[in-house]
Amino acid sequence: MARGLGRALQTVLAQEGPAEDLEIEGPSLANARRRQVFRYLCLRPCARVGEIGRVLGMSHATVRWHERDLLENGYLELDGSRAFPRGLIDPEDAALFALVATPGRSALLLACYAEPGVSLLELAAAVGLSRQSASKIASELSDLGLVTLVEDGRFRRHYPTDLLARKRVANGPRAKAFAEALLRRLADEGLTPEHLRSDESVLVLRFGSASKRVVLDVPLDPYVTAWKSEP
Amino acid sequence: MRKITSGIYGLNPLLDGGVNENSTTVVIGRSGAGKTTLATQFIRRGLQDGQEGVFVSLDENKEQIIREAVEMGWSDILDYLDDELLVFIDASGREFSNFIRKELPAFVADWKGSNARIAIDPLTPVMWATKDLYEQRDLIGFMLKQTRKVGTVLCTLEEHGVTDLTGPETVIPMYLADCVIHLRFDHEPAKHKGELQIIKCRNSRHDPEPHPYEIVRGLGIVLQGVDTHRPVTAKAPSQLRQMLLTRGLPKDVRERLEKSLEGLTDEDFRSLKPEQVLDLILQEYQAGG
Numbered sequence A: 001m002a003r004g005l006g007r008a009l010q011t012v013l014a015q016e017g018p019a020e021d022l023e024i025e026g027p028s029l030a031n032a033r034r035r036q037v038f039r040y041l042c043l044r045p046c047a048r049v050g051e052i053g054r055v056l057g058m059s060h061a062t063v064r065w066h067e068r069d070l071l072e073n074g075y076l077e078l079d080g081s082r083a084f085p086r087g088l089i090d091p092e093d094a095a096l097f098a099l100v101a102t103p104g105r106s107a108l109l110l111a112c113y114a115e116p117g118v119s120l121l122e123l124a125a126a127v128g129l130s131r132q133s134a135s136k137i138a139s140e141l142s143d144l145g146l147v148t149l150v151e152d153g154r155f156r157r158h159y160p161t162d163l164l165a166r167k168r169v170a171n172g173p174r175a176k177a178f179a180e181a182l183l184r185r186l187a188d189e190g191l192t193p194e195h196l197r198s199d200e201s202v203l204v205l206r207f208g209s210a211s212k213r214v215v216l217d218v219p220l221d222p223y224v225t226a227w228k229s230e231p
Numbered sequence B: 001m002r003k004i005t006s007g008i009y010g011l012n013p014l015l016d017g018g019v020n021e022n023s024t025t026v027v028i029g030r031s032g033a034g035k036t037t038l039a040t041q042f043i044r045r046g047l048q049d050g051q052e053g054v055f056v057s058l059d060e061n062k063e064q065i066i067r068e069a070v071e072m073g074w075s076d077i078l079d080y081l082d083d084e085l086l087v088f089i090d091a092s093g094r095e096f097s098n099f100i101r102k103e104l105p106a107f108v109a110d111w112k113g114s115n116a117r118i119a120i121d122p123l124t125p126v127m128w129a130t131k132d133l134y135e136q137r138d139l140i141g142f143m144l145k146q147t148r149k150v151g152t153v154l155c156t157l158e159e160h161g162v163t164d165l166t167g168p169e170t171v172i173p174m175y176l177a178d179c180v181i182h183l184r185f186d187h188e189p190a191k192h193k194g195e196l197q198i199i200k201c202r203n204s205r206h207d208p209e210p211h212p213y214e215i216v217r218g219l220g221i222v223l224q225g226v227d228t229h230r231p232v233t234a235k236a237p238s239q240l241r242q243m244l245l246t247r248g249l250p251k252d253v254r255e256r257l258e259k260s261l262e263g264l265t266d267e268d269f270r271s272l273k274p275e276q277v278l279d280l281i282l283q284e285y286q287a288g289g
Helices: A003-014 A032-043 A049-056 A061-072 A091-100 A104-116 A120-127 A130-141 A162-188 A223-230 B035-048 B062-071 B077-084 B092-100 B103-110 B124-128 B133-147 B168-176 B237-244 B251-261 B274-287
Strands: A076-079 A082-085 A148-151 A155-160 A194-198 A202-209 A212-220 B023-029 B053-057 B086-090 B116-122 B152-160 B179-185 B194-201 B209-218 B220-223
Touching: A003 B053, A003 B086, A003 B092, A003 B103, A032 A049, A032 A061, A032 A082, A032 A212, A032 A223, A049 A061, A061 A082, A076 A091, A082 A091, A091 A104, A091 B086, A104 A120, A104 A130, A104 A155, A120 A130, A120 A155, A130 A148, A162 A202, A162 A223, A162 B062, A194 B103, A202 B092, A212 B092, A223 B194, B023 B035, B023 B168, B035 B053, B035 B062, B035 B077, B035 B116, B035 B152, B035 B179, B035 B220, B053 B062, B062 B077, B062 B086, B077 B086, B092 B103, B092 B133, B124 B133, B124 B168, B133 B152, B133 B168, B133 B251, B152 B168, B168 B274, B237 B251, B237 B274
Parallel strands: B023 B152, B023 B179, B053 B086, B053 B116, B116 B152
Antiparallel strands: A076 A082, A148 A155, A194 A202, A202 A212, B179 B194, B194 B209, B209 B220
């Protein structure tokens, strides 16, 4: 029986692989910070540069620099000023993701899911916004079909729709194809990716050179994570 | 299932000979109940048999655990550490949960078939690494499923507040582990008594009754009231087998039932009487024609 399991486990836990650059020039994802930016945009497509910088501890300029590289290399696509991973979402939904990634929108949507039929006053109190701001955001969400507004006497009630759930189901094959394309792309770039684990919400892979390999978990379920993971 | 001795005095008879190899056990108890002592006993027993031991500490630092083990009289663990047969790993709950998510599958693929003893003490910070209950269940389930491929795993779990195992921090691991042991412990000096109870144990007979325990220097946890010399009897299954012969059941049904009764003992029947079981069998097969 081979010995050394404990020592090996200790080594794996001590290493900081995911945050390390690979000693390879060229492939976009060899850069640790770029991997973080890419990963974040898979989690929250169309997230603002400011948000990405704040969460990942990078300056706006650094985030923009990595976004530009990922765009030039076809990892990302652009809608207006917002970037999202190419092939992970329906490009038609970029506006929806951009809205959800705007501060306060996710919180309001979550409040509607938590209490379907919630009134405007309750909604404003739940998310800590003025009545006017809550009303404006609710209208935006309603325009995109995420929330239905129902007049109920003196109250305006807010019901979440199943739009995101339907889009999520419809996106399953696209997310799977995205994961497969990513593995192929890394292989083409000579990063010899190993597929470690995947399900409908995440792809975990390891790649790199013979001397240094890193693990990356790529979120694959943006129709859930985009609005449930607001920082 | 191969049994390995647990290292806890009095526990093996309650588990039909010991812990199932390559299984996962969760030990639940309040602070001071003896969870870390039990985990150390479990690891140390494996070391004595030449098994590797890995102690993942997510709360106390390793120096503290080693010091407590030495104070308990188990200074031999220092030799095992020198020989690298025993490895202590300090990690935070977040680090360890990241490891589970990202590295564990590859690690298990590399070390599959090892027969180490692995203790994770306590599992609680891993659960707290995520607030979402579904994610907690996914994470813990995945970890338990994977780690048992490389050894026999024992995780401890803190119990807060009431000690009736209904706390949210205990429910998820209880469902997912193969074996669950509860160390019920009272801090009041007047009582200061502990009771160990096996809540469940998959693929093994086990004694569900609570048993008092003491923590004794040099020995660790010692259970009381465990009858290790009780003869194994099989009167009830034998009587039932005889009764089946006289009831004109179809041959294939009788043969299937006889096969099911093979190896059963009176303990499996607990308080059930063979005549009661026979009535139910007849109802079942006569109702079905």
